[in-house]
Amino acid sequence: MTTPPEGALAPERKGIDDLRIDEPRLLQTIDAMARIGPGRAGGCNRQALTDEDRAGRDQFVAWARAADCQVAVDEVGNLFARRAGLDPAAAPVLAGSHLDTQATGGRYDGVYGVMAALEVVRTLQQQGITTRRPIEIGVWTNEEGCRFAPAMLGSGVVSGVYTKEFAYARTDKEGRRFGEELERIGYKGMLPARARPYAAMFEAHIEQGPVLEHAGCTIGVVTGIQGAYWFDVTLEGVSCHAGPTPMELRRDPWRAAVAIIDGLYALAREFAPWARFTIGDMAVTPGARNTVPQRLVFPVDLRHPDAASLALMVERFEDLVGRSAADHGIQAAIAQVWHMPATRFDADLIDLVQRSAAALGYSHQHIVSGAGHDSLHTAQFAPTTMIFVPCTAGLSHNEAEDAKAADLAAGANVLLHAVLEAANTP
Numbered sequence: 001m002t003t004p005p006e007g008a009l010a011p012e013r014k015g016i017d018d019l020r021i022d023e024p025r026l027l028q029t030i031d032a033m034a035r036i037g038p039g040r041a042g043g044c045n046r047q048a049l050t051d052e053d054r055a056g057r058d059q060f061v062a063w064a065r066a067a068d069c070q071v072a073v074d075e076v077g078n079l080f081a082r083r084a085g086l087d088p089a090a091a092p093v094l095a096g097s098h099l100d101t102q103a104t105g106g107r108y109d110g111v112y113g114v115m116a117a118l119e120v121v122r123t124l125q126q127q128g129i130t131t132r133r134p135i136e137i138g139v140w141t142n143e144e145g146c147r148f149a150p151a152m153l154g155s156g157v158v159s160g161v162y163t164k165e166f167a168y169a170r171t172d173k174e175g176r177r178f179g180e181e182l183e184r185i186g187y188k189g190m191l192p193a194r195a196r197p198y199a200a201m202f203e204a205h206i207e208q209g210p211v212l213e214h215a216g217c218t219i220g221v222v223t224g225i226q227g228a229y230w231f232d233v234t235l236e237g238v239s240c241h242a243g244p245t246p247m248e249l250r251r252d253p254w255r256a257a258v259a260i261i262d263g264l265y266a267l268a269r270e271f272a273p274w275a276r277f278t279i280g281d282m283a284v285t286p287g288a289r290n291t292v293p294q295r296l297v298f299p300v301d302l303r304h305p306d307a308a309s310l311a312l313m314v315e316r317f318e319d320l321v322g323r324s325a326a327d328h329g330i331q332a333a334i335a336q337v338w339h340m341p342a343t344r345f346d347a348d349l350i351d352l353v354q355r356s357a358a359a360l361g362y363s364h365q366h367i368v369s370g371a372g373h374d375s376l377h378t379a380q381f382a383p384t385t386m387i388f389v390p391c392t393a394g395l396s397h398n399e400a401e402d403a404k405a406a407d408l409a410a411g412a413n414v415l416l417h418a419v420l421e422a423a424n425t426p
C-alpha cells in the first residue's frame, strides 16, 4: 500500500473546493491548437473560415465529443458543445470564446477561453461530477474581423445586431463571401442563429493590455467593456503661399486643429482615469512644405467604460470642434464612422468571479476591457462576464503574444469554480 504524500487529501475526502484543473493538459491542448495554422514566428494564422479554421474546428469537435459533449452548429458556424446536466430543461451555463486568429496572431487570444472551458468540462468528466444545469463550450465565428469585417460577427448575429444574411454577404479581400466559405468548410449548421436562454456566460481571455502584469495581479475581474466612438474630423481653410501671406491674414486649418487637440487632452484629463482619446493619423492637403494647407482630415478615437460619461465626452468634443473652427474662420465637419457601446457585465457574475478568485487564493482586481469581445454581444441577451489573466508585456495581436503557465491555470481554475457554482444554482 502506498501512502499519499503529506498534505494530500485522500480521494474520498476531496470536496468541490479542492477541485483544480489539470495544468499540463490545459497547456498541451493550447499547444496542439497552436500547431494548426501556425504563424511564421511562433504564433498563429488561423483566420475565420479558412482551411486552417476548419482544421481547428475539427480538432475542437473531436476533443469535445471525447469529453462526452454533443456538438451543435448554428447557421453562422457558431459551435455549442453541450455537457448534459441533471435537469435537461434548465438554462445552460456557457463558457467559451473564439478559435479564429489574426493573420499574425498569438496562440492565446480567444483560444485560451475555449481551451479553458474544455479543460473545465474535462475536469468534471474525470472527477465524475454532474451539475444541475447543462454546461456548454461556445466557439464564436469570426471574432477577429480581419478576414471578414466586422469583428465579433457570429455573436453579433445571435444577439440580433446583424442578420444572418448580412453575415453571409460579407466578403474578404479576394471577394469570397462569408456564406460560401462557411459552406465550403462544412460548418454551416442547422441550429437557428438566435439567442436562447442561458443562466450565465463566461469568457476567459488574456488581458491584451499591460494593467495586470504591471500590478503583479493574477486575475482580472472584468466589470465591462469600454465604449468607443470613431469620428473623422475635416477642417477646411484656404491654401496659400507660405512666404507672402502674413500670419494674421491666413485661414490656416492647423490653428483649429491645435485648439481641438489641446482641448481633447484636457477632456481626457477631466474624465481620467478611464477616458481615452487617440488621433492616429493626419491627412494634409495639398501637403507641401511651403503651402498653408487647404484641408486637414484626422480620425478621433474616443473611449470610456461608462456610457453616460462617453456620451458627455462626445458632446463636449463636438462643441470643441465647432468652437475651435469658428474662432479661426475654418469650416469643420465631423463624421461618425463607428460606435461600440459601453458594456456593463452582470453584477452577480462579477461577484461570483471575485469570490472564486479569493477562495482560490489568487490576487485579483477589477478591470475594464479595452478591447471588444464576443461578450459585448452576449451581454445583450444573457448574464455575462469575463475573466482576464496577464499576458507578457501586454502584447497581443502579435505572434510574440505570451502568458505564464501558472496564470493560465489560475484563470481556468477561477472559471471552473465560477461555472460549477452557476451550473448548480436553482
Ligand SMILES: [Zn+2]
Binding pocket: 098, 109, 110, 143, 205, 373
Ligand atoms: Zn479575442
